[in-house]
Structure formats: C-alpha cells, structure tokens
Amino acid sequence: MKIGILGAGQLGRMLALAGYPLNLDFVFLDPATEACAAPLGSHIQAGFDDERALTEFCVSVDVASFEFENVSAESAGFVASRIPLHPSPAALTAGQDRLHEKQLFQRLGIPVPAHAAISSLEGLRQAVRQLGLPAVLKTRRMGYDGKGQAVLRSESELEAAWERLGSQPLILEQFIPFEREVSCLAVRAQDGQMRFYPLVANVHRDGILRTAIPTLADPLQREGEDYARRVAEQLDYVGVLAFEFFVAGGRLLANEIAPRVHNSGHWSIEGAECSQFENHLRAVAGLPLGGTRLRGASAMVNLIGDAPPVAELAALPGVHVHLYGKTPKPQRKIGHVTVTADHHDELLALLAPVQTLVERYAG
Known part of the structure; x- marks a missing residue:
C-alpha cells in the first residue's frame, strides 16, 4: 500500500520509519527543497494549493493523511474527493481556527477558558x-x-x-494559572474503535515543548479520554488525535487539539507497546490498532536549536537518539531523545543528566 502524506517534516519522517516494517511505501507533498522526510519516500515538491501537484499526489497513492494541519480546507477537499483522506477535511479544519475550536468544545460540554x-x-x-x-x-x-x-x-x-x-x-x-499541562493522545480506527495512551505531562518554555512524560494511573486519565472521545466521535475521526489541556483546580480545561501525530507522543516510539506513528498508519490503512500501554517508564526531551554530539547522548544510559536531518537554527526542533527505564524513580535519575546536557546546546 502507498500512503500519501501532505507535509514532509519530522512527523512525516517518523511516520515513514514506522510504516516500512508494515510494508508501506510513502509519497510526500511538500514545498520545501530539503524536506527532512523526503529521503524516505517519493517527494513531490510543490505548494499545498498546487492543483496539478495534488492530482499527481492522488494518482500516486492509495490513501492519504497529513502531518501539517495548516493545509487549506480547499486542498484537503480536493484530495478527499479523489482518494480516502484520514483524518477527514472536517477534522483538519476543526482545529485551524481557535475560536471555532473552542465553540466545538463548548457544544460537546468540554470546559474551556x-x-x-x-x-x-x-x-x-x-x-x-x-x-x-x-x-x-x-x-x-x-x-x-x-x-x-x-x-x-x-x-x-x-x-x-x-x-x-x-x-x-x-x-x-x-490566562489560566494552571497546575500542569497535559495531553491525551487517542487513536481511532475506521470502525470507530478507540485506544488511548497514558496522559502525558508536558513542560513548555518560550511556548515550545521541552519535556513530555507519560504517567501511569493519572487521576485525570478517564476525564481526558472522555473529552477526546467526544471530539473524535463528533468528527468521525480516523487516526491519532492529540488533545492538550490545562489542569486547574484538579480538573481538565481544554486548550487545543492537533489532528495528527503529536510532539508530546514521541516517547511512544520506544516507550509504548505500539507507537503513535504506527497506530496512526494502522488506522489510516485500515489495519487493527496496536496496544497503547506504557512499557516501564519513559520520557521525551526535545532538542531545540542545536543538539549535543550523538556520541555524548548515546553514552548516557537509557537514551535513544532521534535526529531529524534538519539544520540547527534557534528555536527549531531538530530532534528528540527518549529516555526509558524500568520504573519512574529510575527514569527521573536517568533524565536529569540528559536534560543538563541538552540545555547546554539549546537555543
């Protein structure tokens, strides 16, 4: 099966890496000359509104998805009128306007600021x-x-x-004086089956995600799943959906959704029974969903601006390095590392030197 991906950034790259063991091939549409996912499939270099390129894209693949949610509704509709597109154009556009997004949450009884x-x-x-x-x-x-x-x-x-x-x-x-920020990652199959990853605790700085740690038995897990399910069912969603929340007064307050695989789920490559990338592809391709259980303890640390030498990162216990092939640039995500351990206390001990090393190069 050939999977078309609108966008060829790091999310497309990791989708392709997860898809090759499933015997999936990839075609990317992206205007960038040096798109980092391009070496992992065929690359149609064109704008998302280029009708001729979109036609070439559609005839080249069996089913399509996207890793970039700012594709226009018109372009998504063009693709969806010719081949299956998951998630649908309606799901894509639901999160493109913050006001409309909050109105959707309110209609579904989900609290918002x-x-x-x-x-x-x-x-x-x-x-x-x-x-x-x-x-x-x-x-x-x-x-x-x-x-x-x-x-x-x-x-x-x-x-x-x-x-x-x-x-x-x-x-x-x-402005919400939140106690913490969390995200709920859900995956929904074409038949409506849903699975949920453990709630993820996120730490941001300068508006950019720095660290994401999934938590076992979070008291807000069911609440997060309930809200994600309401949105996914309303949109007849297929694929991975990320729902970001503030925790205030011990309850969840909706921030925003991302209709795609998400930065806060990168830990799942090594840390979950089946990664968010593989599960997204399973849903898009019509395959059974994989397990979402946490394997031991895990955390993700983004590499922002620049990255330490691979040898220094690889020398740290429990570390798995993911570089995206992107040129270092201030405030740019150029990779991430996953830290894995048998239990949470061990994870925190392993995580501290990783964060110290990464911060020396962050920009």
Whole structure:
C-alpha cells in the first residue's frame, strides 16, 4: 500500500520509519527543497494549493493523511474527493481556527477558558475589561510553538500587541494559572474503535515543548479520554488525535487539539507497546490498532536549536537518539531523545543528566 502524506517534516519522517516494517511505501507533498522526510519516500515538491501537484499526489497513492494541519480546507477537499483522506477535511479544519475550536468544545460540554473574539483595538480593550488581566492574545489561525501570541499583563501593553498581531482575526483568552499541562493522545480506527495512551505531562518554555512524560494511573486519565472521545466521535475521526489541556483546580480545561501525530507522543516510539506513528498508519490503512500501554517508564526531551554530539547522548544510559536531518537554527526542533527505564524513580535519575546536557546546546 502507498500512503500519501501532505507535509514532509519530522512527523512525516517518523511516520515513514514506522510504516516500512508494515510494508508501506510513502509519497510526500511538500514545498520545501530539503524536506527532512523526503529521503524516505517519493517527494513531490510543490505548494499545498498546487492543483496539478495534488492530482499527481492522488494518482500516486492509495490513501492519504497529513502531518501539517495548516493545509487549506480547499486542498484537503480536493484530495478527499479523489482518494480516502484520514483524518477527514472536517477534522483538519476543526482545529485551524481557535475560536471555532473552542465553540466545538463548548457544544460537546468540554470546559474551556473564558475567551472573546477580537477584531479591533477597542474590542480588545472591552474584552480585557470583561476577562481581566493577565490574558493571552492569540491569532485565531496558524500560530504554533508560541508564535502568534502575546501575554498581556497590563493595559499599557494592549496597543503594542494589537500592532503586532492585529492584521488578522484574533482571540483573547483568560490566562489560566494552571497546575500542569497535559495531553491525551487517542487513536481511532475506521470502525470507530478507540485506544488511548497514558496522559502525558508536558513542560513548555518560550511556548515550545521541552519535556513530555507519560504517567501511569493519572487521576485525570478517564476525564481526558472522555473529552477526546467526544471530539473524535463528533468528527468521525480516523487516526491519532492529540488533545492538550490545562489542569486547574484538579480538573481538565481544554486548550487545543492537533489532528495528527503529536510532539508530546514521541516517547511512544520506544516507550509504548505500539507507537503513535504506527497506530496512526494502522488506522489510516485500515489495519487493527496496536496496544497503547506504557512499557516501564519513559520520557521525551526535545532538542531545540542545536543538539549535543550523538556520541555524548548515546553514552548516557537509557537514551535513544532521534535526529531529524534538519539544520540547527534557534528555536527549531531538530530532534528528540527518549529516555526509558524500568520504573519512574529510575527514569527521573536517568533524565536529569540528559536534560543538563541538552540545555547546554539549546537555543
């Protein structure tokens, strides 16, 4: 079977690495000249809105998916009208607008932070008076890894934030003094069967995920699964869905979904019975889902900006190195390491020197 992937970044790369043992071949559509997934399949170098390239893509594969959720609804619809596309265009677009996304959550009875749509500086001032400060001003579309947003702590910051972000639709969200950030990764098959990975505790800095640690017997596991199931069933979802939450007052508060494999699930390559990448492909290809249980204890540490020498990383016990073939650049994810151990206390002991080494090179 040939799998088409819209996008050829590191997620596409890891999908292909998971798919080859299943005898799957890959075709990537991506405008980048040196897309890091390209060496693992055929690469159609073109924009996501290039109709001729999309046609070539469709006739080259049996089924398609995406690793980049900012593909336009029109391009996704073009593909879906010709070949199966999983997740569907509706699932793809559900998370592309932060306001519409929160409205979806509210319709499904999933709690969200207080928020308001913003279309003018005066509207921003009124929303601040309603929601209070601090608050977070975000672009409704396209922002990721902390881009396209500003934390507002005083009214004197409103005008500068509007000048920087106000050329596009915005949303103001109440700032949540959360206890922790977590994500629930779910996978749904074509027949509606669902499986869930352990809830993952995430640590961000400068808006970028630094460390992700799955937890056994998290008291919020069932709540996370319930909310992820509501969204997946509403969208008739197929594949891996990541749902990010704030934990406040001991309960989950929805942040956002990602309709694809997700950075907070990279630990699953070594740490789970079946990785998120393999399970996504199983769902897309119509194969039975694999197990999602945690094998021992595991953690993921992102390599941001630059990476330590492979020899130094490989010398640390319990470490598995994943480099993406990307040129080092400030604030850029160029790889990750998974740390595995038999139990949680051992994991924490192994994790500390890894984080120390990685931080020396982070940028």
